[in-house]
Amino acid sequence: MKANWAGNVEYSAARYSSPSSLAELQSVVASSDHVHAVGAGHSFSRIADTTGTLISLDRMPRVFSVGSTVRVDAGMRLAKLAALLDASDLALHSMPSLPHITVAGAVTTATHGSGDTCGSLASAVRSLELVTATGDVVTVSGADLAGTVVSLGGLGVIVSVSLEVLPAFQVSQQVWEGVPWETLVSDLDAVFASAYSVSAFVSWPDSVSVWAKSRVGAPPADLSWTGGRPAPGPRHPVPTQSAEHCTQQGGVPGPWHERLPHFRAEFTPSVGAELQTEYFVPRSRAAAALTALSALSP
Ligand SMILES: Cc1cc2nc3c(=O)[nH]c(=O)nc-3n(C[C@H](O)[C@H](O)[C@H](O)COP(=O)(O)OP(=O)(O)OC[C@H]3O[C@@H](n4cnc5c(N)ncnc54)[C@H](O)[C@@H]3O)c2cc1C
Numbered sequence: 339m340k341a342n343w344a345g346n347v348e349y350s351a352a353r354y355s356s357p358s359s360l361a362e363l364q365s366v367v368a369s370s371d372h373v374h375a376v377g378a379g380h381s382f383s384r385i386a387d388t389t390g391t392l393i394s395l396d397r398m399p400r401v402f403s404v405g406s407t408v409r410v411d412a413g414m415r416l417a418k419l420a421a422l423l424d425a426s427d428l429a430l431h432s433m434p435s436l437p438h439i440t441v442a443g444a445v446t447t448a449t450h451g452s453g454d455t456c457g458s459l460a461s462a463v464r465s466l467e468l469v470t471a472t473g474d475v476v477t478v479s480g481a482d483l484a485g486t487v488v489s490l491g492g493l494g495v496i497v498s499v500s501l502e503v504l505p506a507f508q509v510s511q512q513v514w515e516g517v518p519w520e521t522l523v524s525d526l527d528a529v530f531a532s533a534y535s536v537s538a539f540v541s542w543p544d545s546v547s548v549w550a551k552s553r554v555g556a557p558p559a560d561l562s563w564t565g566g567r568p569a570p571g572p573r574h575p576v577p578t579q580s581a582e583h584c585t586q587q588g589g590v591p592g593p594w595h596e597r598l599p600h601f602r603a604e605f606t607p608s609v610g611a612e613l614q615t616e617y618f619v620p621r622s623r624a625a626a627a628l629t630a631l632s633a634l635s636p
Pocket of ligand 1: 343376386434435441442446447448449450492607
């Protein structure tokens with residue numbers, strides 16, 4: 339992999355390495371002045387780049403072992419992990435919009451889904467196994483995890499991750515269109531409390547669609563109080579794109595991993611030629627932040 343998924347970053351690595359065993363990985367790390375791991379290359383920034391050796395874990399042995407947590411190899415794609423968990427009647431509590439990325443790339447960047455009660459994927463980590471600069475393997479768990487999980491690849495190459503899992507659950511997804519911008523801003527907490535996982539997509543000046551994902555068994559989201567209405571057909575977050583790339587909507591119940599991500603694993607996530615940026619603000623400042631962003635919309 340010589341460039342990231344979006345194509346805006348060409349990696350500056352002098353060498354590329356894809357070790358196929360732990361011993362080989364340890365030797366590559368210990369014998370290199372500078373190394374960095376790359377996952378699926380979906381980050382839009384130079385965060386995975388290095389001028390030294392860029393290491394991919396794609397050829398490392400696959401690991402999937404279930405106990406009180408699930409232990410997986412760091413390079414496993416979330417889509418694969420989700421399918422294996424679901425086959426074991428287990429689930430992750432949350433999924434980002436796309437399942438194409440690696441477990442390590444997700445947890446070390448605090449990749450997140452949406453939902454008032456859903457922490458980032460990093461919050462599910464119970465232990466990590468890392469190859470550090472000397473080539474040693476270090477296992478981190480308990481209190482030492484603070485500051486270690488969301489390390490942006492800076493502490494070493496993660497080789498395996500143990501994650502907390504839940505019993506598998508079903509989710510239904512409904513897209514609500516025509517939610518007024520003013521209501522999103524003034525009643526933000528109520529909009530985001532309307533379902534287990536909620537995302538809002540805005541095409542300025544004032545068209546808002548709210549994607550509400552409800553756990554089956556809980557009351558499904560009802561955003562009719564906003565003046566919005568259920569979309570009459572399947573939608574893509576980017577209005578010009580085909581909804582074929584998206585997980586099933588229309589309130590049809592299905593497995594957690596086929597509803598919580600917006601995009602299906604077998605298709606290009608989102609548009610494919612784009613750059614995304616994220617800003618994190620405290621919830622109490624969200625309305626002010628949205629208002630400031632709206633002023634920049636032209
Ligand atoms: C279309 C699209 C939609 C997205 N949607 C969301 C979303 O809904 N929510 C969200 O939070 N993010 C989202 N992202 C961002 C994405 O989740 C992050 O960029 C994530 O880091 C990508 O994982 P990756 O496997 O591609 O990692 P990379 O981009 O390859 O690497 C990211 C970081 O992880 C480190 N890393 C990777 N593997 C290892 C390892 N084995 N050991 C140590 N460090 C490692 C790298 O060094 C780098 O610092 C989206 C990105 C795209 C392209």
